[in-house]
Amino acid sequence: MSVGFEVEELGHYVEDEALEQIVYQMWDSYFGTTEPPYPVFEPLVVEGPVQCASVSISGARPGLVTITVPDHLAPALAAVMLQDDGELAQDDVDDSLGEMANIIAGNVKALVPDAGALGLPVLARATPRPGRGASEVARLDAAWREGWLSFVVWLGDPQAAGSGDGSGRE
Amino acid sequence: MRALVVDDSRAMRKIISASLRKLGFEIVEAGDGAEALEVLKSGPLPDLATIDWNMPVMDGLTLVTNVRAAREYRSMTMMMVTTEAEHGQIVRALAAGAHEYLIKPFTTDALEEKLALLGLMPEVAGA
Secondary structure, rough: OOOOOHHHHHHOOOOOOOOOOOHHHHHHHHHOOOOEEEEEEOOOOOOOEEEEEEEEEOOOOEEEEEEEEEHHHHHHHHHHOOOOOOOOHHHHHHHHHHHHHHHHHHHOOOHHHHHHOOOOOOOOOOOOOOOEEEEEEEEEEEEOOOOOEEEEEEEEHHHHHOOOOOOOOO | EEEEEEOHHHHHHHHHHHHHHHHOOEEEOOOHHHHHHHHHHHHHOEEEEOOOOOOOOOOOOHHHHHHHHOHHHHEEEEEEOOOOOOHHHHHHHHHHHOOOOEOOOHHHHHHHHHHOOOOOOOHOOOO
């Protein structure tokens, strides 16, 4: 079946540079002078457990924004955002990762024509699979401390709109 | 001055509250719109409410609409602080009764500029 849909077309709305700009704007706003992540251009080697926050975007081009971080780095990332040197509860880590995904998704949504609503953040121990027909349109993989951070935007086929919110959840 | 910070993210409540405390505000917090209405019913009326848009139970736009409809809350200034960045959403929020709109991520300087525009910078209000 032809869907008349090109990944390149969706990439015009949200490109890697736009995602990078959003991430660094967030970093400047909430992470103060903490060393920023540095983009890496080689495929990430993902080993061991991860924590992932995702926020879906409904509308004509349903999408999903994810932030994935190795398990051992997630508390450090949350601690910097919260400016809290103490030991954080997992709820605080989840909440911080979720808000980061929410901020990025909101700004991505503003770039996508006929976008609908943002979903609430969803936390998982694996990067979620996007909905049917969604394609990766922007990615920022970055080195940070003794690990990495990965930010990804998927957008969906306009003709598949209505089949989900882009999250892959039914 | 007193501010009500309404956001479902504890991290974001902490960030906004810390910024406002540095400016001299006393802070009360709520995790969603319904909780915010309970805070308003039970305590002294804040001078300012910062309101997130996307929250469970009751979203920020519904909260703004409810507050604007209540005569007793009319003196409270409402500022949306949200990731909703499209022009159409800003127009909707202002039409519903929000006085200002700040898009996340925001810097402390941007927050202070908005407060100054609203006449809510403590040194401005106390002048």
